Amino acid sequence: MPQGERRCCGGFCALLVTAGLVVLIYWAIFQPHHIRATVDSAVLSNLTVSNSNASSAAAAAVSYDLTVSLRLYNPSVRVNIYYDAIDAELRFRDAVVGPAANDTSPSVFYQRRKTSEVVKMEFDYWRPGGGGGVTVGSDVARELVKETRSGGAVSLELDVDVRVRYVFRMFKLRLKPRIRCSLSIPVKTEGRHRGFGGVVASGDRCSVKY
Template sequence: MCCSGTDSCVVRCCCRLFVLLLSAGFVVLIYWANFQPHQIRATVASATLSNLTVSNASSAAEVSYNLAVTLSLYNPSVRVGIYYDALHADLRFRDAVLGPAANGTSPPEFYQRRKTSDDVRLEFDYGRGVAVGSDVAGELETEIKSGGAVSLELHVDLRVRYKFRIFKLRQKPGIRCSLSIPVKAEGRGPGVGGAVVSGDRCRVKY
C-alpha cells in the first residue's frame, strides 16, 4: 500500500502512479518513433526467360520454361537493420502456380543495413515441364502466339526481423511483382524467350 489513513495520502499515491504511467507511455512513444521501421521497397532489376513452351494435349497440359529474376530489396529505414531469415518465391500466370523457385536462392539469408539495397537472385528451372490446367495452357499459348509480351506474376513471401539496438520485431511481408516479358522464337526449337530490365516497383504488403 502507498499509505493509509488520510485522503491526502491517497491523492499523492494516485498522482505518483499517474506520473509513472505517463512517463512510461512517453518512453514507449519515443522508442516507437525511433524504432518504427519503414516498409521494404522491392523492384525487379532484371528477368530472363528462356525455353518457354506449352503442351496442351488432351491428356495432360504442361508448361516448360527457365526463368532467372534479380530482385532488388531496399531498406529505407534510418535506424533499423533487417535480418532476412527466410524467402519463398513462386511464379504464377493468371493465379495458376507455375512452380516455386529453386531452393538455392542467392543469398538464402542475410542481414541488410539501414538505407542500403541488396539483390536476391531467384531461379525457376522447369525445363522438364510443370503440369497446369488446360485453360491456363490455352491462355498462355495465346499470349505467346500473339507476338507480344507474356504477363507473369512473381510472389515472394519473406520472414524478417527488424533490429534496433537490443530490440527486434518479427514480420512476414509479402511481395508481388508483375513481369511483362516480350518473347520471340529461340533458334530452330519450339521454345520462346526474352529478357527485361524493368526497375518497376513491386507491391509490398505486411
C-alpha cells in the first residue's frame, strides 16, 4: 500500500476512535434516562352507546366524558426535559374512540431533573340531548355494551405520543417516546339518561417506548 494511502487510512481510523470516545464520554455525562409515566386518576361519565344492535356492517356512536391525570417523571440525574408536544387518543379493543378533545394541560412545559409533572387530558364526547359521539363499528359497540352491563370494569387504553428534548448544557437530544396506559374503570349506572360512569385512582405504571 502506498505511503499516502496508509496515512489516509490511519487518519480515518484515528478519527473513528476519537469520535467513539467523544460519544462515550458524552453519553456518560448526559445519561438521558427514559421518562416514567403513571396514571394518577381517571374519571369516566356519561358513557352511552347507540345503535349497538345494528348489523355488523353498520356503525354505532359512543358518547362519553373522560378525564385522565397522567404523571410524567424525569428520572435523569443531570438532564432536563422540554416537552414540545403531547398528543393523546383513547382506544377500546384496538378501535380508536376519540383523540383528546381539548389540549392537554399543560400542553408544553419544561421539566427539571428528578421531578414529576401531572398532565390532564380531557375526552369530551357527550352533549346533553345527544350528539358529540364517536363513530365506531357495531361489533366494537356491542363489546363495549357487554362490559358496561357486566357489572365489572371497562377496559380502555390511553395512547400518548410525546415530542421531547433532553437538554444538558449545550447538548440537546430530540426523541419521540410513545406512552401506553391500560385503564380498567369500574362502572355503574349514573341515571336513566346519563349512561355509565366510574372513577379509578390506579397509580399503575404505563409502558414507555422510544
